[in-house]
Amino acid sequence: MKKVxxxxxxxxxxxxxxxxxxxxLIAKSTLDFGNFEKTADVDxxxxxxxxxxxxxxxxxxxENADYFVIDQVREDTHKxxxxxSVTLYREFxxxxxxxxxxxxx
Numbered sequence: 001m002k003k004v005x006x007x008x009x010x011x012x013x014x015x016x017x018x019x020x021x022x023x024x025l026i027a028k029s030t031l032d033f034g035n036f037e038k039t040a041d042v043d044x045x046x047x048x049x050x051x052x053x054x055x056x057x058x059x060x061x062x063e064n065a066d067y068f069v070i071d072q073v074r075e076d077t078h079k080x081x082x083x084x085s086v087t088l089y090r091e092f093x094x095x096x097x098x099x100x101x102x103x104x105x
Contacts, residue, residue, distance in 0.1 A: 022057065023065040023088060031069070036089040039065050048080045056084045066091045 044059030052073055060068045065088035072085040 022061045023063055023068045025053070025056070026067045026069060026089075028069045028071075030067075031089065035092040036067070037092065038087060039063075039090050040088045041071075042068075042086050042088060044084045044086065046082050046084075048075055048077065048082045050082055052082065052084055055082060056086055059084065060086060060088065063088050065089060 040063065042059060042063065044055055046055040046059075052070070056068065056070055067089045068086045069089070070084060070086055074083040074085075075081070076083065
């Protein structure tokens with residue numbers, strides 16, 4: 001009985017945490033088709049041999065944004081650094097999205 005109660009309490013505690021998703025990569029052209037606000041520019045540094053996308057995703061993981069765009073990728077071969085410049089964006093619901101969400105529930 002204690003194991004069942006402990007498991008139930010553990011599940012409830014996991015569900016009580018607010019889920020925070022990491023920003024997602026989008027194409028820069030997508031910004032023309034939505035209501036986006038630029039929130040920050042970030043330079044992320046990592047190992048020169050690292051995958052660009054993985055470095056960018058790890059670098060924005062804790063940022064408060066919905067999406068990010070990779071603006072520039074640079075290398076510093078003297079320091080074995082890869083530098084990825086990204087811009088972070090938040091998306092705001094348009095009137096059409098708000099109406100659709102209200103209909104769907």
